[in-house]
Amino acid sequence: MREKTAVFHVRDVPVYGDVILSPMAGYSDVPYRAICRAYGSAMQYTEFVPVEALLGRRVHERFRRRLDKKPDEYPMVFQIFGNDAEKLLEAALRIEPWGADIIDINMGCSTRKVSGRGAGAGMLLQPDLVAQTFGLLSRHLSVPVTGKIRLGWDATRQNYLEIGRIMEENGAALIAMHGRTKTQKYGGQADWDAIARLKQSVSIPVIGNGDARTPQDIDRMLAYTGCDAVMIGRGAIGNPWIFARQQRKALTLAEILTAVRHHAAEMIAYYDLPAGLIQFRKHLKAYLADVPGLDDFLPPLLATTDPDEFERLLRQLETAPTFAKSACAD
Numbered sequence: 001m002r003e004k005t006a007v008f009h010v011r012d013v014p015v016y017g018d019v020i021l022s023p024m025a026g027y028s029d030v031p032y033r034a035i036c037r038a039y040g041s042a043m044q045y046t047e048f049v050p051v052e053a054l055l056g057r058r059v060h061e062r063f064r065r066r067l068d069k070k071p072d073e074y075p076m077v078f079q080i081f082g083n084d085a086e087k088l089l090e091a092a093l094r095i096e097p098w099g100a101d102i103i104d105i106n107m108g109c110s111t112r113k114v115s116g117r118g119a120g121a122g123m124l125l126q127p128d129l130v131a132q133t134f135g136l137l138s139r140h141l142s143v144p145v146t147g148k149i150r151l152g153w154d155a156t157r158q159n160y161l162e163i164g165r166i167m168e169e170n171g172a173a174l175i176a177m178h179g180r181t182k183t184q185k186y187g188g189q190a191d192w193d194a195i196a197r198l199k200q201s202v203s204i205p206v207i208g209n210g211d212a213r214t215p216q217d218i219d220r221m222l223a224y225t226g227c228d229a230v231m232i233g234r235g236a237i238g239n240p241w242i243f244a245r246q247q248r249k250a251l252t253l254a255e256i257l258t259a260v261r262h263h264a265a266e267m268i269a270y271y272d273l274p275a276g277l278i279q280f281r282k283h284l285k286a287y288l289a290d291v292p293g294l295d296d297f298l299p300p301l302l303a304t305t306d307p308d309e310f311e312r313l314l315r316q317l318e319t320a321p322t323f324a325k326s327a328c329a330d
């Protein structure tokens with residue numbers, strides 16, 4: 001058997017691919033990570049978790065679940081956020097034995113609730129806190145510590161090169177950067193030139209992120225920025241094929257429904273019924289978003305919480321004369 005070759009290392013942790021599912025609250029849970037991994041996503045980031053939720057005597061089920069993992073997920077990245085280095089350390093030490101291969105600090109969340117209190121993208125305004133956090137965590141944890149950042153707070157404060165340098169000097173093992181400022185949120189275009197500049201200015205691996213939606217985008221970002229891997233968020237919702245560099249538009253309905261069945265089964269196995277099918281609805285809408293003529297099929301599929309009925313409706317859909325031979329619409 002051929003040995004797998006790592007594309008890059010996060011300190012001593014090998015990463016065997018160059019396309020990675022973004023951490024996404026409400027999406028990158030155990031079931032969706034399993035699907036994306038099956039198609040080739042090379043790292044497993046959890047949704048972000050507030051450190052405060054991890055410090056009490058009992059961790060609430062809702063947050064504990066965010067740090068669940070399947071035994072075969074590797075490398076597993078637990079992402080946390082906070083505005084206090086000691087608390088970030090305490091939380092990280094607590095969760096490290098839960099199966100983390102890497103602990104990641106979220107420094108990109110733009111919501112007022114998070115960034116407004118100095119966590120998430122709010123950390124970008126506090127270089128001393130960044131230094132203290134990475135210094136402490138890299139000294140006290142046995143797993144590598146990484147961070148996910150944005151360009152800066154706003155157009156006039158794009159300090160990602162300074163933040164990147166501070167992270168590296170204080171032991172960070174990788175930087176993922178979303179090429180937008182905090183105030184841009186998700187608007188405008190991600191700045192890939194900035195990703196290229198960051199990559200040139202540090203020696204640790206850099207993951208580029210922002211606006212990669214097609215296999216061509218992945219290869220363009222890799223070539224244009226020199227980054228070690230591309231991270232995909234919105235472009236992966238309803239589109240795990242992107243991790244196999246497959247064209248969304250070339251998929252047949254049968255291929256789409258294979259992933260739908262696989263994902264629904266993972267959701268039911270993980271969340272049980274009816275929650276599994278209810279929480280699958282947002283994914284289902286995204287899977288079928290490009291398929292025209294679904295007006296009669298989608299509402300009952302989105303309404304049912306009975307897996308047998310769900311399967312019956314899928315069969316009805318795939319054998320309907322309109323769809324029997326069709327590929328996904330342009």
Ligand SMILES: Cc1cc2nc3c(=O)[nH]c(=O)nc-3n(C[C@H](O)[C@H](O)[C@H](O)COP(=O)(O)O)c2cc1C
Nearest residue numbers: 022023024025047048148178210211212232233234
């Ligand atoms: C619904 C949603 C939830 C997100 N949750 C997180 C999160 O928990 N942690 C994080 O670092 N980024 C989070 N992000 C940001 C993404 O990881 C990513 O940086 C951003 O979507 C830009 O990449 P894209 O253009 O490929 O979507 C989230 C984004 C979306 C759309």
